[in-house]
Amino acid sequence: MVGSTFVTVIICTRNRADSLGRTLDSLVRASRHVAAEWELVVVDNGSTDHTPAMVANFDGRLPIRRVPQPVAGLSNARNAGVEAASGAYILWTDDDVIVDEQWLAAWFRTFRARPGDAVFGGRTEPLYDEPHQPWFKANQQILAGLLAIRDESDWQEVTSSRIPFGLNYAVRGAEQRSHPYDPNLGVAPGRRRGGEETAVLRAILAEGGTGSWAWDATVFHVIPAERQSLQYIRTYYEALGYDFPIIGLDFDRVSRPRAIWGTIKAIVRSGLSYRKAARTDLAAAVPELIEHAKARGTLKRYIGIKEE
Numbered sequence: 001m002v003g004s005t006f007v008t009v010i011i012c013t014r015n016r017a018d019s020l021g022r023t024l025d026s027l028v029r030a031s032r033h034v035a036a037e038w039e040l041v042v043v044d045n046g047s048t049d050h051t052p053a054m055v056a057n058f059d060g061r062l063p064i065r066r067v068p069q070p071v072a073g074l075s076n077a078r079n080a081g082v083e084a085a086s087g088a089y090i091l092w093t094d095d096d097v098i099v100d101e102q103w104l105a106a107w108f109r110t111f112r113a114r115p116g117d118a119v120f121g122g123r124t125e126p127l128y129d130e131p132h133q134p135w136f137k138a139n140q141q142i143l144a145g146l147l148a149i150r151d152e153s154d155w156q157e158v159t160s161s162r163i164p165f166g167l168n169y170a171v172r173g174a175e176q177r178s179h180p181y182d183p184n185l186g187v188a189p190g191r192r193r194g195g196e197e198t199a200v201l202r203a204i205l206a207e208g209g210t211g212s213w214a215w216d217a218t219v220f221h222v223i224p225a226e227r228q229s230l231q232y233i234r235t236y237y238e239a240l241g242y243d244f245p246i247i248g249l250d251f252d253r254v255s256r257p258r259a260i261w262g263t264i265k266a267i268v269r270s271g272l273s274y275r276k277a278a279r280t281d282l283a284a285a286v287p288e289l290i291e292h293a294k295a296r297g298t299l300k301r302y303i304g305i306k307e308e
Helices: 017-031 051-056 074-084 103-113 173-177 196-206 230-243 256-278 282-302
Strands: 007-013 038-044 064-068 089-093 097-099 119-128 168-172 211-223
Touching (some): 007 074, 038 051, 038 074, 064 074, 089 103, 103 119, 103 211, 168 196, 168 211, 196 211, 230 282
Parallel strands (some): 007 089, 038 064, 119 211
16 A cells, blocks of 8 residues: 655564563653654554554554454564555564654655665664673674664665664665565574565665665664573574574585584584583673584584474
């Protein structure tokens, strides 16, 4: 659906009503700094909690619509949001962020200043819920991927190697509507894999679209206390190792038996290093845990175990 709306903000959510409420509260504050027409589409991806009531609570305070998409999966939800959107620009964020008070205003300025661009990325910073884990926060730089940090003010263009994360990016409406998200990618129940937004953005860039960064458009990614854990790190980087095999063990470069054997050796080596470091310094053990998890993910791919 295409109309005269300047910007459609889309949030996809599933069973995170209270977190979503915090995000919507921040959008109320941000909305006070814009005058142009915009809309907010919340795609409810099969929630069984009080998400519908939470969205209804903001009716009248935000130009909000709830769009149900019962088929679970982030790509399915994204596609439902695009279908419902009427904006000339599609602006994406998540249900676990707090947007800066100037977030909407900054994006509106960007779209007006760069009408030739098709894709855009914004700044993302972590915000740790209490009680926070000091060893986890100490590894913020190395965990930048897991934390979805983007804070590289020297980056001017969005390129295939400088891609925004899904919690703060935008696509011009025409390009977004012609590039649906792949249902085989994206987080879904029982599946941690991502990459659906990266695939779309790279496809647009490959076709000649240009992109730029809006470093004054900031969201704060809330990291719950329960995610500040070794298990969360392990799960994320195992999925990453499955999607992107560890360097030097790519099937394109070496034989299958050699790749599998090399991966097993990497698992043993990093596992021993992790256990040794964890005995004395949990913060120092995190890099080893990351390598161990990535190697495990790589092995699962090479021996044909589907990543869930």
